[in-house]
Amino acid sequence: MTTILQSILLWLLYLSSFYAFIPSLISRFFGFRVFRRGKSDTQFALTFDDGPDPHYTPRLLDLLRQYQAKATFFVVGEHAASHPELIQRIHDEGHLIGIHNYIHKTNWLMRPRTVRDQIQRTGQIIHEVTGVKTCYYRPPWGIMNLFDFFSKKERKIVLWSSMFEDWRSRVGAQRLTERMLKELRGGEVMLLHDRGTTLGADAHAPEQMLQALEVVLQEAERLGLQSVRVDTLMGGITVSESQNKNQPQTTLKLWKRLVVALWLGWEKLFHWVYHLRTASPEDPMLHFRSRVYHGARMEMSDGHVIQNGDPVIELHFDNQKLFELGVTSRSSMHLAIRMIRTMEQQLPDLARMVALEPELRSAKAIYGVSMINRGPEKFGFTIQDLPPGPFSAASKVYLKLLLSVIHPAGTKRLKQRTEQLVPKMIAMPLDVLLERYGQHTTQVAATVEESRDGSLLIEKELLPEQN
CATH class of the missing domain: 3.20.20.370 (Glycoside hydrolase/deacetylase)
Structure with a gap:
């Protein structure tokens, strides 16, 4: 043996x-x-x-x-x-x-x-x-x-x-x-x-x-x-x-070209009427404006609260930039990565502007709307459902239409992920913004008073989740 x-x-x-x-x-x-x-x-x-x-x-x-x-x-x-x-x-x-x-x-x-x-x-x-x-x-x-x-x-x-x-x-x-x-x-x-x-x-x-x-x-x-x-x-x-x-070649259908033209035209009018400012003028992607919050009470995971009547900053993506990223991306993952990298590059610019300007520091929140349920947590955001009503319904229709135009997978993507395409609000405390993205402006951030009751809400429209 x-x-x-x-x-x-x-x-x-x-x-x-x-x-x-x-x-x-x-x-x-x-x-x-x-x-x-x-x-x-x-x-x-x-x-x-x-x-x-x-x-x-x-x-x-x-x-x-x-x-x-x-x-x-x-x-x-x-x-x-x-x-x-x-x-x-x-x-x-x-x-x-x-x-x-x-x-x-x-x-x-x-x-x-x-x-x-x-x-x-x-x-x-x-x-x-x-x-x-x-x-x-x-x-x-x-x-x-x-x-x-x-x-x-x-x-x-x-x-x-x-x-x-x-x-x-x-x-x-x-x-x-x-x-x-x-x-x-x-x-x-x-x-x-x-x-x-x-x-x-x-x-x-x-x-x-x-x-x-x-x-x-x-x-x-x-x-x-x-x-x-x-x-x-x-x-x-x-x-x-x-x-x-491997450079993607994209040819849009006529109806998509019309939607894009109306979309970009509306953005120019919106910027002019509401005097939007830009976080990174050399590469416009994040735009914002100051306003008063009108909506339901919003409580974030860390205990910060936004209530009706609070001063806030509303953040928007640049439509032209979104369109260019969408039609030149090879896949959903490629689009997501490019948008993530853009956010990583421009959030420090936003933090710098918040640190420098007393008016921005006095706002209690920055807010927006997202169609994506997963992904923003990596930036430090808290996600919360929009209250049901006309605004939620209109946002869903609007963002789905835009996603069908700029997303690499188009309407096919919408049919596959319908249950995930629900408008949501995304929030981050202001001190977290300054701590995580203010490292490029240490001297400026050092002069900013701590804002323990401040918070940040950021709009991340159309960012596909990573599978």
């Missing part, structure tokens, strides 16, 4: 070696079916695995933009699905996005079909967000299996020529910097990580990676070395070519 068991274990060892260990060994040392190093004397590639991460990835992108460096991000599908706005930002800022499986699990422990499904699922998420299909793939821990050797030729497997154990906090920023500088040369493909939540990694390790990377980018600039995307190092297509191929 012992002999039989030993024989079975021996055969399992042979099979696992044949399935994954030997293929990984061959690819790692001989470069068979993989890309590991470029031939350029002046360009190198920074690659980042395991993200995106809501804390570290934005800081990494800021750092890359500061030094005009391009990089490649091999993303984990489940993280990409949770943070599509980061995937969109990575793409918009000119970086390459590759696949790192849907979950961070070695190919050694998965069947070929499971690996294929993981790759396809992650690729679909990337495509839905960016409109671009990716063919670049890096298996977790660089472990390939036998079937990776016989995968479709259009899938480009990318490994690395140098790694630095940046996933371990004990390495330390100084030693990590020394290791990276030692390998800084043309053609190098550097392996780094912008997330520390995978097995064997330290959650705060990306912090020291960011410190080391800044020094490396400074030295690369001094040496005349340029950080580029992996496809550039390989001789692939450029960003502009990729974007041009």
